[in-house]
Amino acid sequence: MTNAHPIHIGAVDLGASSGRVMVGTIADGRIELTETRRFTNGPIPLPGPGGQRLYWDVLHLWDEVRQGLLAAVRDVGPLSAVGIDTWAVDYGLLRPCGLLAGQVASYRCERTRGIPAEVFAAIPAQEMYAINGLQVQDFNTVFQLVAEARDDGLPADSDGAAQRTLLLLPDLLTYWLTGKQVAEITNASTTGLVDARERTWSAPLLERLHSAMDLNLDGVLPPIVEAGTVVGPVRRDVVDVFGPDGAPTPVVAVGTHDTASAVAAVPASGSDFAYVSCGTWSLVGLELNTPVLTEASRKANFTNELGVDGTVRYLKNVMGLWVFNEAVRTWKQQGLELSYRELDAAAEAADPLRTVVDINDPAFFAPGDMAARIDDFAVRTGQPRPRSVGEYVRCINDSLALAYRRAVREAASLSGKQVNTLHMVGGGIRNRLLCQLAADATGLPVVAGPAEGTALGNVVVAARGAGLIDGDLADLRRLVRDSSDITEYTPDPAAAAGWDAAERQLFS
Incomplete structure (x- = not known):
């Protein structure tokens, strides 16, 4: 694992209370981290059906990510790759035109209270676990989607075609950077919709949710990719970030669940x-x-x-x-x-x-x-x-x-x-x-x-995915x-x- 010249990797790491953009510089067999932007985060209360709801200010997060990447190029130099990790389970829904269809709910929102019991009354918990192997928590994405459907958040056209695409939070930011819609596996596996053995969306489970819960996710879920996949280059018309010699900077789907990046490190x-x-x-x-x-x-x-x-x-x-x-x-x-x-x-x-x-x-x-x-x-x-x-x-x-x-x-x-x-x-x-x-x-x-395990895991998977180290x-x-x-x-x-x-x- 060698590199002739220093490599600069932009690592976006978002947590529920704060976020930052780091640059990992790989040179002489070591990584040095430089923080180029840090910012606060937190759920924002809004009135909603049945009481108060909690939402993320994703436009604030997006602007901070943009500013952090621009600062990275200004302060450190051209970026050879970018990786994004965040917490799990939360998502945005896109209209067919690519715009957000509504607010992005926080996992601490109480809209899912009581929903796991309702789901398990229709689909036994044993049946679901045998497929997804997922710990039961009220905020798992599958339970959020049941709540979303009740709020009329998953409409279909007259032919039954989905009118929304679900992107988990790191995949949403990646989409805004690249224009490409994917679901990276480490975060997708927290939704409750993935077959843990096959590492794909579970067709039998999706069919059961449709027949037993009237939750139709046909066409809602984007293709799954493994960690380390290059999703696409940063669009210069979105963020003027560039690689060495002006080459496009690839965005790599790292272990986009922050814990996956931390464990990789x-x-x-x-x-x-x-x-x-x-x-x-x-x-x-x-x-x-x-x-x-x-x-x-x-x-x-x-x-x-x-x-x-x-x-x-x-x-x-x-x-x-x-x-x-x-x-x-x-x-x-x-x-x-x-x-x-x-x-x-x-x-x-x-x-x-x-x-x-x-x-x-x-x-x-x-x-x-x-x-x-x-x-x-x-x-x-x-x-x-x-x-x-x-x-x-x-x-x-x-x-x-x-x-x-x-x-x-x-x-x-x-x-x-x-x-x-x-x-x-x-x-x-x-x-x-x-x-x-x-x-x-x-x-x-x-x-x-290391204390900065998540950022370091992000950096090494992004660098390898971009072909910069092996x-x-x-x-x-x-x-x-x-x-x-x-x-x-x-x-x-x-x-x-x-x-x-x-x-x-x-x-x-």
């Missing part, structure tokens, strides 16, 4: 690892060659999301640092201003495992006062309430580590895969206490890094490892009894 040297992609959500699981579609896996609510190079991301969504961020936001509203360093120090000084919550409890999903919700959970489970900010933060960290422990062990048991190492990537690894607690709770050595997934990970600061955490054997007791108390 796990700096593992073998296959016996588990991972935590640690951010607003924590995605905890294993990398497999084939999906696990057993009834035991379905009952455990594990998901089979598809990954780069034919892999499967067998994982469970854990609520993540969302709970911590919401707690901090509430404390600031209440006039308590503490730095992250002060909060981390206070948590480290607090008694371990004094109060532990099920971080995946629905109480912690919606925005709000997380400290009050922790109090309520503690009372319900006969535990002492935290007495200070440090104890609340320690509770969140302990609870996250306990969730990681349970998810890793369950994934290994259900898949039959041996796990010897836990890799943690993403911004959450800056929380050194959480990394050490993850090692103690799982009993596994933790390898933490190698398999192991080679890409070696390049990431050589470019990253890695910290290792050793589990404390003396801590094992405490974690065993905490798990028994909370989940027995």
Whole structure:
């Protein structure tokens, strides 16, 4: 894997609370990241049928992406490729003329409340899982589409031909850049409409949704492409971005689900690892060659999301640092201003495992006062309430580590895969206490890094897809490892009894 001249890759990375445009410069066997634009994001409330709805301001995101790419060319130089990753499940609907047909709903919108139960009353959950292998969450795209159809969002013409095309968010931005409509597999696999074995839209499942739910998606879904596919060049009339010597800059469908890009960047040297992609959500699981579609896996609510190079991301969504961020936001509203360093120090000084919550409890999903919700959970489970900010933060960290422990062990048991190492990537690894607690709770050595895993995974898949570097997934990970600061955490054997007791108390 060599390149004679520096390669500049534009990596667009959008999250639910912020977005940025990065440039990954590949030279001398290393990648250097440069941030050219950062911007805020968040759902916007609007009145709608049945109450308040939440939507994304996709025109704001599009403008920020454009400005970030223009800044990249101005500040770093011509871009040899561009890749886009975002969160999963959310989508825009296009009219036949190519314009958006309406607002882009947020996965936190309550329009899907109760819909999974309705779908499963018509199509048994076992039948769906045997095809899509997907964890049940209210916001899965298939459930959003049922809500969309009820809002009259999927009209057809007199001959029954679809009058809308669905593009998941990264594919929508790619369409605006290139004029090409595709569905990249890693994000498409979160819709609930993909056959996890065949890596295609499931015709039998689409037929069942039509016959049992009157949800007609014929003609709505674009062709699926694998991660690393060149979709098309950036249209200069849309964004004046160019490659070396003025050549067109290709847009590559990277692992467009941000977790897929993050997992592609796990700096593992073998296959016996588990991972935590640690951010607003924590995605905890294993990398497999084939999906696990057993009834035991379905009952455990594990998901089979598809990954780069034919892999499967067998994982469970854990609520993540969302709970911590919401707690901090509430404390600031209440006039308590503490730095992250002060909060981390206070948590480290607090008694371990004094109060532990099920971080995946629905109480912690919606925005709000997380400290009050922790109090309520503690009372319900006969535990002492935290007495200070440090104890609340320690509770969140302990609870996250306990969730990681349970998810890793369950994934290994259900898949039959041996796990010897836990890799943690993403911004959450800056929380050194959480990394050490993850090692103690799982009993596994933790390898933490890179913090910018998603951007690095985006960069290497885009560069390879554009033909600028070569190698398999192991080679890409070696390049990431050589470019990253890695910290290792050793589990404390003396801590094992405490974690065993905490798990028994909370989940027995």
